[in-house]
Amino acid sequence: MSDLAVETVHQNIHHRQSIGHLIAPAPTKAQLELAFLAALTAPDHHRLKPTRFVVIPEAEREAFGELLSQALADTGQQEEAQLERVKHHPFRAPLLVLALTKLQDHPKVPHFEQILSSGAAVQNFLLSLQAQGFSTMWRSGAVVESSLFKQALGLTESDLISGIIYIGTAVKAIPPRQEINVSEFVSDWKK
Template identity: 35%
Template sequence: MDALTLLLTRQSCPRLVAPAPDDAQLKVILDAAARVPDHGGLAPWEFIIATGEGLNRLADVFVAAATEAGEDDDFIAKAANMPLRAPMVITVVAKTRSDIKKVPELEQQLSAGCAVMAMQQAAFAQGLGGIWRTGSFAFDETVNKALGLDDTDQIVGFLYLGTPAIEMPLKPQKDGSTFARYL
């Protein structure tokens, strides 16, 4: 698939099954993330990869967070199954530095967000599927602590990766020019 086709046909795939990306595919995915725009060369990100038993550990983290937040039993049960919707989940964390004045923290967070997009595109280019999710757990202190994150870290997404369970119908193309204006 050429780059323009990839960019113009990208869409999320919420139904994912094994196999997860293999080691070679994962290396490409991670290497693509490391190539995103990164003012100052700060590499303001961390990728926490969960597969196999790691998915169960992530589920335990989500359950603990939901319980701590006082969620009802239905939501807690849903939280327990969230990481199990794919054979791999990569938690992408913006690791910002406030001491670098020439690179605002927002710019660093945007760079981490670009990393998620690059990883998803690299997965698609290799015939895999994925979906970038956030939700309340991306902003939860219990989740942050359980994952060993600092107070200044921000989860920018959970990238679910695997093999598409079904062939997704291609969504209609949006006309990008409808969102643009000239000065």
């Protein structure tokens, strides 16, 4: 890989940030497919492919907002303002994608490895979208723990809703992230 290619990859990684206000355009079907392919190359012990994605079509956003409200109520939230507010979350971006983790019992691949694999898949997905010129916000919250929400998605109780990914174009540029002092997070092992 050339020095320029390495620099481009690292710039994409270093510049990725969650952006809350997203507008059209969203990725085309072909651009989204490219991002899904990138996601599914994540490290995956025994190739179990625990990650699944569900695209929320634009025409279904209102119904999805209703489901989010019902799911939040299912978690015990009773405050009407919160239940009403979550109905509008699907309209924060022109495209929403759910990331799911379908856990499998395997003698050599514990659930935590499958969860980490799914997280790596989501990161690849976000980086691919950014490389194509789009911005994202990866959210979760109490709603992802809802049994009702899991049932509506055809998941078992042990499966995970790894997050809701909001996708679109940033309204404005955001400041670069603060420089990271790597030495605060990395050390040498000593016996």
